[in-house]
Amino acid sequence: MSDFLGFIRSDGLVGIRNHVLVLPTVSCANGTVDLIRKILPEVTSVFHSHGCGRAGKDLEIHMRTLVNIGKNPNVAAVVVVGLGCEVIKADWIASGISASGKPVEIVEIQKEGGSRSTAEKAVEICKSFLESVEKHQREPASFAEVLLGLECGGSDAFSGITANPAVGLVSDWLVSKGGTVILTENTEMIGTSHILKRRAINPEVACKVESVIVEAEERTKNVLGPMASIVIAPGNMDGGMTTIQEKSLGCITKAGSTQILEVVDYGMSPTEKGLIIMDGPGYDTESMAGLAAGGAQVILFTTGRGTPAGFPCVPVIKIASNSNTYKAMEDDIDINAGVMLEGESLQCVSEMIINKLVAVLNGEKTRSEYNSLDGVLCLYTSLPSF
Amino acid sequence: MNDTAGIKALLIHPRDNVAVALEDVSPGAQVPLSDGRVVTAKTEIPQAHKIALKRIDSGGAVVKYGEIIGFAKLVIEEGEWVHTHNLSYEE
Structure with missing residues (x-):
């Protein structure tokens, strides 16, 4: 079926970009990654914000997130840059990624004799990867192959009435075409477990939905104590939000109205096609890393105040909730849902988003891609480092 | 910006019994809704409030x-x- 043209990978997943990714296993390798990208700007490089000093659950989260970002279908080939003595080994990451069948190579700074010689070796590998991925052709693919990640950041009083409901219609549209939508940001589901539970496909999924939200509520109370009410802040109230249920409904409306088929952990790929909940944090850049690792090829990101944040190997379509923010940050924002406040219909705005989404699936660059393809990888972390 | 121009409050869901004011509304003002209905404001309604x-x-x-x-x-x-003075989640 030809809904759009994408890059069909050997594991059957469909990419909408063809990145050669330079992926460090630890922040100590960032300098070498920087050398590589300066010599060869065509690569897509990420910088690590952590790496060593992780243990327990975090070790597992970081490993699977790095591996799964490498497996993201927008990535055609990967060069893993390790230091050598880090906790999360380059060869673990590389072997995890290679399970997808895509080309993966490792360079290790301690083994290659320092930053420069490592970068030189990596550049040679990247050149040959770039040469081979240039031969990849886009082929007909179906919307059923699309995993759409949802994100909101810098929300304002209009996010929940313009941009988010419009994205909700897009989510319903994609699910109706057989595609997958991932709603994450557990902190923004607080107070809505009774509503989301009802939308679960079966009691088991309902139970998982509830525990994700209850845990988010408990974490908020444990960390913030009496300040937990900050999740509905005075600024939210001035903006017209009265209850936490109202605020959260404004966030989860991005996911539309279909049944929730599955709940996955941060950075995990869904096994079902349809609406999925990922148990991830509210913070934008960490949340997008989880979505990218979950296999999202594209992200719809609504914003009230405006944010330039993108993601290195995943196009992020930015949607402003109001015209002032759109006009002030046109370089960073793709769509203005604020026209709804000037009389445009919800339906019409959602169609604008669908048209943009399809264009981006076919290769049109988003504002965040024009601005920068590289970036720092912020991974969700639940425990202290040591 | 066509037949929907002039609406002053947005109805998000057909089941809703509140709408969101798109601009500051004064008491006595006629408030056309996005679904075609018109309500008369009894009080002031700040922009983005219900x-x-x-x-x-x-x-x-x-x-x-x-x-x-x-x-x-x-x-x-x-x-x-409709705001904190007349609405809360306590049942």
Whole structure:
């Protein structure tokens, strides 16, 4: 079926970009990654914000997130840059990624004799990867192959009435075409477990939905104590939000109205096609890393105040909730849902988003891609480092 | 910016009994809704705040996004501003 043209990978997943990714296993390798990208700007490089000093659950989260970002279908080939003595080994990451069948190579700074010689070796590998991925052709693919990640950041009083409901219609549209939508940001589901539970496909999924939200509520109370009410802040109230249920409904409306088929952990790929909940944090850049690792090829990101944040190997379509923010940050924002406040219909705005989404699936660059393809990888972390 | 121009409050879900004011509304003003209805504002409604579309009894559910966002703390009249003074989630 030809809904759009994408890059069909050997594991059957469909990419909408063809990145050669330079992926460090630890922040100590960032300098070498920087050398590589300066010599060869065509690569897509990420910088690590952590790496060593992780243990327990975090070790597992970081490993699977790095591996799964490498497996993201927008990535055609990967060069893993390790230091050598880090906790999360380059060869673990590389072997995890290679399970997808895509080309993966490792360079290790301690083994290659320092930053420069490592970068030189990596550049040679990247050149040959770039040469081979240039031969990849886009082929007909179906919307059923699309995993759409949802994100909101810098929300304002209009996010929940313009941009988010419009994205909700897009989510319903994609699910109706057989595609997958991932709603994450557990902190923004607080107070809505009774509503989301009802939308679960079966009691088991309902139970998982509830525990994700209850845990988010408990974490908020444990960390913030009496300040937990900050999740509905005075600024939210001035903006017209009265209850936490109202605020959260404004966030989860991005996911539309279909049944929730599955709940996955941060950075995990869904096994079902349809609406999925990922148990991830509210913070934008960490949340997008989880979505990218979950296999999202594209992200719809609504914003009230405006944010330039993108993601290195995943196009992020930015949607402003109001015209002032759109006009002030046109370089960073793709769509203005604020026209709804000037009389445009919800339906019409959602169609604008669908048209943009399809264009981006076919290769049109988003504002965040024009601005920068590289970036720092912020991974969700639940425990202290040591 | 066509037949929908002129609307002053957005109805998010057909089941809702409140709408969201798109601009500051004064008492007595006619408020055309996005679904074609018109309500008369009884109080001031600040931009992005909620206006009641019909009378809500004390203890009655306030519905936005098609879901209960809280319960009326006292009787809310049609056209009244709905916020923390007359709405909370305590059942």
